Amino acid sequence: MTRTQPNFDHIARPYRWLEYITLGRALEQCRLHYLPSLLKRKRALVLGDGDGRFLAQLLAQNPRLHADAIDTSATMLQLLRERCEALAPNASARLNTHQSDALTCPLDPSYDLIVTHFFLDCLTQPELGTLITRIAPTLSPQAVWLVSDFQIPTGPMRLPAKILVRTLYLAFRILTGLRTTQLPDHASPLQQAGLTRIAHRHRLAGLLITELWQLNPTPP
Ligand SMILES: C[S@@+](CC[C@H](N)C(=O)[O-])C[C@H]1O[C@@H](n2cnc3c(N)ncnc32)[C@H](O)[C@@H]1O
Numbered sequence: 001m002t003r004t005q006p007n008f009d010h011i012a013r014p015y016r017w018l019e020y021i022t023l024g025r026a027l028e029q030c031r032l033h034y035l036p037s038l039l040k041r042k043r044a045l046v047l048g049d050g051d052g053r054f055l056a057q058l059l060a061q062n063p064r065l066h067a068d069a070i071d072t073s074a075t076m077l078q079l080l081r082e083r084c085e086a087l088a089p090n091a092s093a094r095l096n097t098h099q100s101d102a103l104t105c106p107l108d109p110s111y112d113l114i115v116t117h118f119f120l121d122c123l124t125q126p127e128l129g130t131l132i133t134r135i136a137p138t139l140s141p142q143a144v145w146l147v148s149d150f151q152i153p154t155g156p157m158r159l160p161a162k163i164l165v166r167t168l169y170l171a172f173r174i175l176t177g178l179r180t181t182q183l184p185d186h187a188s189p190l191q192q193a194g195l196t197r198i199a200h201r202h203r204l205a206g207l208l209i210t211e212l213w214q215l216n217p218t219p220p
Pocket residue numbers: 006007008027031047048049050051070071072073076100101102103116117118119122
């Protein structure tokens with residue numbers, strides 16, 4: 001069955017400002033929180049990085065890293081490339097961009113870093129399962145997967161978080177045609193693929209999470 005692709009082209013340029021107006025710098029803080037742990041990584045697969053604010057920082061701070069960036073939006077990829085080339089030395093030689101669906105695009109065999117910031121929430125649960133099953137065989141022995149996403153916390157923030165997430169999904173449906181309506185659970189399929197959560201950090205009373213998952217982590 002053919003999937004209806006969302007189209008983020010129209011919101012690619014204002015995306016950054018829409019984010020700042022809605023949630024300030026909280027998403028940015030999530031994206032960058034574990035960046036210092038990634039400076040020895042050599043081969044990254046970065047899915048749906050949008051306008052490239054994270055990848056530009058990663059390439060700038062880790063000059064040995066080569067990255068494949070995959071996104072369905074041509075405008076997002078253009079902004080990502082411009083930002084990476086402006087900020088990171090030699091970025092044009094270290095970065096490959098592919099305008100493609102992450103669920104079907106060809107993948108290289110040995111990534112030691114996967115990055116999905118606020119991207120997995122574009123997928124349904126079965127799509128997320130498919131994605132993780134596709135990527136798992138490409139991981140090198142101690143690969144790391146960096147995930148940031150929304151979540152519905154327990155406690156007093158539960159209802160406000162549900163309302164906000166529902167409103168964001170409605171806004172993305174109107175602006176991009178995104179059909180997903182619920183946050184998928186990434187923890188179970190990552191665990192099934194053999195990854196272990198080695199670090200996590202919450203923001204905005206648990207509404208946002210950023211997590212590091214690793215294949216075969218070395219015991220402390
Ligand atoms: C919600 S934005 C997140 C952007 C950025 N990662 C961030 O932290 O804000 C989702 C991004 O994923 C891309 N995208 C959505 N579905 C996709 C898919 N199936 N394959 C590849 N990219 C996709 C969109 O074009 C967009 O750039």
